[in-house]
Amino acid sequence: xxxxxxxxxxxxxxxxxxxxxxxxxxxxxxxxxxxxxxxxxxxxxxxxxxxxxxxxxxxxxxxxxxxxxxxxxxxxxxxxxxxxxxxxxxxxxxxxxxxxxxxxxxxxxxxxxxxxxxxxxxxxxxxxxxxxxxxxxxxxxxxxxxxxxxxxxxxxxxxxxxxxxxxxxxxxxxxxxxxxxxxxxxxxxxxxxxxxxxxxxxxxxxxxxxxxxxxxxxxxxxxxxxxxxxxxxxxxxxxxxxxxxxxxxxxxxxxxxxxxxxxxxxxxxxxxxxxxxxxxxxxxxxxxxxxxxxxxxxxxxxxxxxxxxxxxxxxxxxxxxxxxxxxxxxxxxxxxxxxxxxxxxxxxxxxxxxxxxxxxxxxxxxxxxxxxxxxxxxxxxxxxxxxxxxxxxxxxxxxxxxxxxxxxxxxxxxxxxxxxxxxxxxxxxxxxxxxxxxxxxxxxxxxxxxxxxxxxxxxxxxxxxxxxxxxxxxxxxxxxxxxxxxxxxxxxxxxxxxxxxxxxxxxxxxxxxxxxx
Ligand code: AHR
Numbered sequence: 033x034x035x036x037x038x039x040x041x042x043x044x045x046x047x048x049x050x051x052x053x054x055x056x057x058x059x060x061x062x063x064x065x066x067x068x069x070x071x072x073x074x075x076x077x078x079x080x081x082x083x084x085x086x087x088x089x090x091x092x093x094x095x096x097x098x099x100x101x102x103x104x105x106x107x108x109x110x111x112x113x114x115x116x117x118x119x120x121x122x123x124x125x126x127x128x129x130x131x132x133x134x135x136x137x138x139x140x141x142x143x144x145x146x147x148x149x150x151x152x153x154x155x156x157x158x159x160x161x162x163x164x165x166x167x168x169x170x171x172x173x174x175x176x177x178x179x180x181x182x183x184x185x186x187x188x189x190x191x192x193x194x195x196x197x198x199x200x201x202x203x204x205x206x207x208x209x210x211x212x213x214x215x216x217x218x219x220x221x222x223x224x225x226x227x228x229x230x231x232x233x234x235x236x237x238x239x240x241x242x243x244x245x246x247x248x249x250x251x252x253x254x255x256x257x258x259x260x261x262x263x264x265x266x267x268x269x270x271x272x273x274x275x276x277x278x279x280x281x282x283x284x285x286x287x288x289x290x291x292x293x294x295x296x297x298x299x300x301x302x303x304x305x306x307x308x309x310x311x312x313x314x315x316x317x318x319x320x321x322x323x324x325x326x327x328x329x330x331x332x333x334x335x336x337x338x339x340x341x342x343x344x345x346x347x348x349x350x351x352x353x354x355x356x357x358x359x360x361x362x363x364x365x366x367x368x369x370x371x372x373x374x375x376x377x378x379x380x381x382x383x384x385x386x387x388x389x390x391x392x393x394x395x396x397x398x399x400x401x402x403x404x405x406x407x408x409x410x411x412x413x414x415x416x417x418x419x420x421x422x423x424x425x426x427x428x429x430x431x432x433x434x435x436x437x438x439x440x441x442x443x444x445x446x447x448x449x450x451x452x453x454x455x456x457x458x459x460x461x462x463x464x465x466x467x468x469x470x471x472x473x474x475x476x477x478x479x480x481x482x483x484x485x486x487x488x489x490x491x492x493x494x495x496x497x498x499x500x501x502x503x504x505x506x507x508x509x510x511x512x513x514x515x516x517x518x519x520x521x522x523x524x525x526x527x528x529x530x531x532x533x534x535x536x537x538x539x540x541x542x543x544x545x546x547x548x549x
Pocket of ligand 1: 229346
């Protein structure tokens with residue numbers, strides 16, 4: 033990892049400021065963490081560090097798939113993207129949508145005679161040169177699991193189960209078709225979902241609540257009829273009104289419910305503090321989903337939650353969902369999603385808080401997919417000369433490299449951060465432990481834009497250390513970001529925190545992974 037001197041200087045300055053300030057409560061109390069008595073450490077699913085991709089703007093074409101480019105391999109895949117995703121141990125990537133899938137017909141995207149198709153969701157043509165075989169091949173190069181989301185908008189049960197057959201069988205019309213297309217070995221795609229956000233009017237072929245449960249049930253029967261090994265998800269909502277009837281009709285055939293979360297909207301210039309005020313929303317979404325699962329009799333992890341699209345920022349696409357006569361899709365506006373300066377410490381810290389929330393619910397949240405993986409709001413921006421790792425990329429790197437494999441519950445006491453009438457706890461901290469219980473690592477977010485926070489960790493360590501090692505992502509300011517030509521402005525920095533009277537100091541606008549064993 034590169035050591036960034038400017039970032040170190042910023043940390044040193046920050047560490048000296050411990051007084052309460054703008055936006056922070058004035059209680060003056062020292063934050064602290066204590067283990068929850070009697071609580072067991074639980075193994076969490078690494079699938080929470082997953083991602084998502086669909087044909088929107090330059091995510092696929094001109095993103096991860098760029099045939100003929102000097103940085104691409106013989107299959108047209110950008111090698112720098114593959115390497116970057118391998119570096120963050122990307123475990124799973126969901127495809128082909130998203131809204132896009134509700135009008136996607138996979139058969140046009142396999143074999144030698146690819147048919148370009150017009151996609152009504154995003155109102156764009158898909159040349160279909162990146163189809164199922166290319167996607168699975170790309171996943172295998174990245175080292176991640178493929179996860180296919182099916183078309184439950186204009187598609188039907190048979191098209192979905194034919195897809196499972198094509199990917200996973202060596203027999204039947206579609207299994208044989210895959211072999212004829214040059215793939216003698218099954219693709220072995222284990223994760224499948226029925227539909228995407230079919231509850232929404234923005235979705236092509238949206239369904240009513242009465243239609244949804246039976247359609248999922250029949251699709252699931254046919255998909256499992258092709259391969260009983262598959263793990264199945266279905267488009268759901270935290271809201272009981274949609275998900276309870278779904279679970280009653282089809283719950284016994286599902287392994288996960290799929291829910292999505294985007295927390296600020298617009299071009300991407302929502303101020304830092306407003307973004308921090310959203311850090312507790314994923315918790316509320318999870319709580320509501322758990323309640324619904326319990327009410328349907330699938331609580332306690334019988335059906336897991338997959339947050340299979342999430343990001344602080346919703347994608348910017350004026351015109352989507354407006355099907356009125358004369359309404360225009362503003363394609364040029366979609367390019368605004370890639371303005372480098374939008375991806376600041378707000379993105380990094382929201383992402384860390386989101387992942388901490390998943391860790392706190394690791395008994396039930398078993399998958400999450402950052403939306404998307406490249407370009408638009410992705411962790412990686414792909415351009416003609418290389419790639420840019422946005423701030424959120426480094427959060428994935430820190431979590432997949434520095435945390436231990438089990439989550440151990442903590443009680444955290446801290447002050448609040450306020451923005452107008454809204455407020456949230458200033459800290460978000462989780463503890464992870466190794467299988468043998470010997471190594472412990474904290475992931476600690478200090479959301480304050482301008483103040484360091486004293487944090488008492490004396491109840492967590494058995495000895496009386498005078499220092500602990502840490503890796504910190506903070507940037508020089510809350511609005512700091514990486515850019516072409518300034519790729520390493522915001523990167524993780526290895527450092528040491530002094531422990532004084534059992535307390536460390538967490539720098540402002542920072543994520544710290546702290547080893548406390
Ligand atoms: O804005 C991203 C889009 O948002 C995804 O395609 C869809 O699933 C969600 O509504």
